Amino acid sequence: MRDLIDAFWRAAAYCLHPRVILWSLLPLAVAGGSVAVLGWSYWEDSVAMVRGALEQWSLVAAMLQWLESIGANQLRTLMAPMIVVALSVPLVVIATLVLVALLVTPAIVRMVVRRRFAQLQQREGAPWWQCVLWSLGCTAAALVALMLSVPLWFIPPLVLVLPPLVWGWLTYKVFAFDVLSSHASPSERRHLLRQHRLRLLLMGVVCGYLGAIPTLLWAISAVTLIFAPVLVVLSVWLYTVVFAFASCWFAHYLLAALQKLRAGEVVVEPAFSAAPVVQP
DSSP states (O other), X not given: OHHHHHHHHHHHHHTTSHHHHHHHHHHIIIIIHHHHHHHHHHHHHHHHXXXXXXXXXXXXXXXXXXXXXXXXXXXXXXXXXXXXXXXXXXXXXXXXXXXXXXXXHHHHHHHHHHHHOTTOOOOSOOOHHHHHHHHHHHHHHHHHHHHHHGGGGGSHHHHTTHHHHHHHXXXXXXXXXXXXXXXXXHXXXXXXXXXXXXXXXXXXXXXXXXXXXXXXXXXXXXXGGGGHHXXXXXXXXXHHHHHHHHHHXXXXXXXXXXXXXXXXXXXXXXXXXXXXXXOO
16 A cells, blocks of 8 residues: 555656646647537537427426426526536546547656666567557447446436546556556566556546546536536646546556566466476
8 A cells, every 4th residue: 555655646746747747738739629629619509409309308398397487497598508518528538538548658657667667677568559459448348338327327426426437447447558568568467457456446446536526617607508618628638637647646556566576576477378398
């Protein structure tokens, strides 16, 4: 646990490094720019489409009429924008996470190795295309989990629990693999991911809940929905900072674990070993 906390504070300090701040601007430019253009172009159409779909459902239409009868017209007006935001934010979070993993994590790993683990040798790591496929596969699984959990979001406590847990699992799977991909051999990577699975999952869940903090921007006031395209870009920047921190945290923890593994007497067996040859 001491190694976990030590890596946490080192990651927090690294996030203040000018290079890390500059590297975080690249995912912001890609994701933030895309979200700003899409939000500016399709925000009103999306809200109108969701409002029309709600009015076609008899149960929802009856609830909207009831809100109007009690004078809660503002809630009726805000329901469609809130649904659009609720469905868009998880996609923005996942897209930002994947961009940070692909564009920022390799640079952060190189910096951590150069400044702290200069003697750590690179071994037959995973090629870049395997990292991309791994990230895309985990992202697809996270999207399926989010879609299956959407009906449970209407239960107030669960909407604060389920999405961060999915983001945390995705953070753990993507960053743990990417951090070890360049320096650990396949057998070392499997050994470390198996040995530290629970701690890595805990780190991912913590980062998932940190990633949920920018979502609170939408809970400040209903007026924030008017500035949705601008606030989404601000949220993307906050998500980028959180996931850059996660990348630093996983890099410090796993590279230290890899160094200890190589310094100790632990022998990592290959996945498939040849049968011993018995001499006559």
